[in-house]
Each structure stands twice: as structure tokens, then as C-alpha cells.
Amino acid sequence: MPLIDHTPAPPVFYSFPESTTLCNVLTKFIAQTARETIEKKGKFTLAISGGSLPKNLSLLIERKDIEWDRWHVFYVDERVVPFDHAESNHALCQTELWSKVPIPAANIHTINEELLTAEPVDLEELADEYQSQLIEHFVSKDAARFPVFDLILLGMGPDGHTASLFPGSAQLDVDETCWVAYIEESPKPPPKRITLTLPVINHAARVAFVATGEGKQESLAITLDQPEKRYPGSRVRPARPGVVYWFVDDAASALVKYPRSDHSDPQSDKPELKL
Numbered sequence: 001m002p003l004i005d006h007t008p009a010p011p012v013f014y015s016f017p018e019s020t021t022l023c024n025v026l027t028k029f030i031a032q033t034a035r036e037t038i039e040k041k042g043k044f045t046l047a048i049s050g051g052s053l054p055k056n057l058s059l060l061i062e063r064k065d066i067e068w069d070r071w072h073v074f075y076v077d078e079r080v081v082p083f084d085h086a087e088s089n090h091a092l093c094q095t096e097l098w099s100k101v102p103i104p105a106a107n108i109h110t111i112n113e114e115l116l117t118a119e120p121v122d123l124e125e126l127a128d129e130y131q132s133q134l135i136e137h138f139v140s141k142d143a144a145r146f147p148v149f150d151l152i153l154l155g156m157g158p159d160g161h162t163a164s165l166f167p168g169s170a171q172l173d174v175d176e177t178c179w180v181a182y183i184e185e186s187p188k189p190p191p192k193r194i195t196l197t198l199p200v201i202n203h204a205a206r207v208a209f210v211a212t213g214e215g216k217q218e219s220l221a222i223t224l225d226q227p228e229k230r231y232p233g234s235r236v237r238p239a240r241p242g243v244v245y246w247f248v249d250d251a252a253s254a255l256v257k258y259p260r261s262d263h264s265d266p267q268s269d270k271p272e273l274k275l
């Protein structure tokens, strides 16, 4: 029997002169990925980050070809603040996206609100409960025994963190049984967070990073050109057939030496991105 090669493929790196072009191509990439996945599996499961990302996805709202009722959404990470707090990733996504499209509320998998508002919050219980939601969604008798997201959308902070995985943090080195980790003292506020871990991220079918602006120049160059520094983003290497993409603008990529991939004509309806 031929051996299956699971060695991670090298990252596919797209840099766009303008962030508007980036958003245009990214939107087409997400819509195309969702369409093809729904054709094959009947549903599309996405993990989405917070921070600046949701604003960059606003073109999705205008598309008429998205079957929102087939989408299931989890959060890559969540800040432990109430859902009506400006720092909540769910609140950000709700305001920018979900309130504007016909996605059923039951398809948006938030962290448990009751546990979130308990005094004091038990972070371990919150993380375990989110892991149970992953088990319920992904693990069945005849399916994979690991969450395999169809797409994970990640951001990257100026300090090089992605999800709520910060450079040098213990949560980067959890074992394969830990799918959701908690953070008590995040270097970036708010301090308490939960996050999907690298074992989950590296099982995804596709991972797409989105990073824009000068503030990300240094961390992007370290992540892509100096993997020996083991920044969180360098450790996002999904096993084949998984692929990791970077969608960045030229302001963010100014210091990066890693080879850029050709991106398609952003006007085309079906960008020639390698899926």
C-alpha cells in the first residue's frame, strides 16, 4: 500500500498592494471554499478569529451565493468578557457579520454564556465545555476522531500572537488531547481567554491568515522567514492534505523575504487559488 505523505506543505503566501484587493480576493476564496465544501459534505464548518478580522470580511454580506444555513461557526479564540462587551470576539463578529446575514443562531457556537458570566469564572470549565461542543460537532462513530475544520481564519498581532497563542506561552505546547486551552494572564488585554490549540489548527483542511498594516511588518517577517524563532504563526503547519495560506497587504509584507505566490485576477469570479 502506498504511504500517505502527511508532511505539511509550505505556506502559500499572497501579498496585495491594497487591503481592499485583499478583502475582495479573500471573500471570493471563502465563498468558493464554502460552496465546494457544501457540494461535497452538505455543510461548511468555519473557525473565525476576532480582532481586526471580522471587518475585513464585510464583502461576504453582499454575496448572494452563500448558503448561510449550511454554515457552522466556531470561534478560534474568545476573550472572557460578557457577550455585550466591546472586546468580545463574538460581539465583534455579531456586529460586523452575523447580524447582517441569515445564519441560524444555533449554527454559531459560542463559549457557554452561563459559565462566562459566573462569578468567579472557572476558565478550565469554560475551555472544557467548548471542547465538548467540538466533540459533539465533529466526533461521531463514522467520522474523524478529531475536529477537522473546513477553514480556519486566523489573525496575527504585532507581537506575533495568533488565536490567543502568544510567543513563548505554555499553551503552544499542549498535547493532542487538549483542543481548547485557557489563558489567565494574556500579555494583551483582556487577560482571560480561551483558545483553540495547535493540534486542532493543524488538523484543518485549510487555514488562512489575514494580516494588514505596517504594525505587523516585524512579526510577519519573523514568522515567515525565521521559523527557528518558533513564533506561533510559524507553527501553524496543517498536515497534508491541509494547506496554510497567508493573505496580507504589502504594508505588512514589506520586510518578508519568503516567496510570494501569484494571486489571480481579483475581478475573476473564481480566483485560481490552489484549494
Ligand SMILES: O=C1O[C@H](COP(=O)(O)O)[C@@H](O)[C@H](O)[C@H]1O
Pocket: 049, 050, 051, 052, 053, 076, 077, 078, 079, 089, 154, 155, 156, 157, 158, 161, 162, 163, 164, 188
Ligand atoms: O486578541 C486577538 O488578537 C488577534 C489579532 O488581532 P488583530 O486585531 O491584530 O488582527 C486575533 O486574531 C484574535 O482573535 C484576538 O483575540
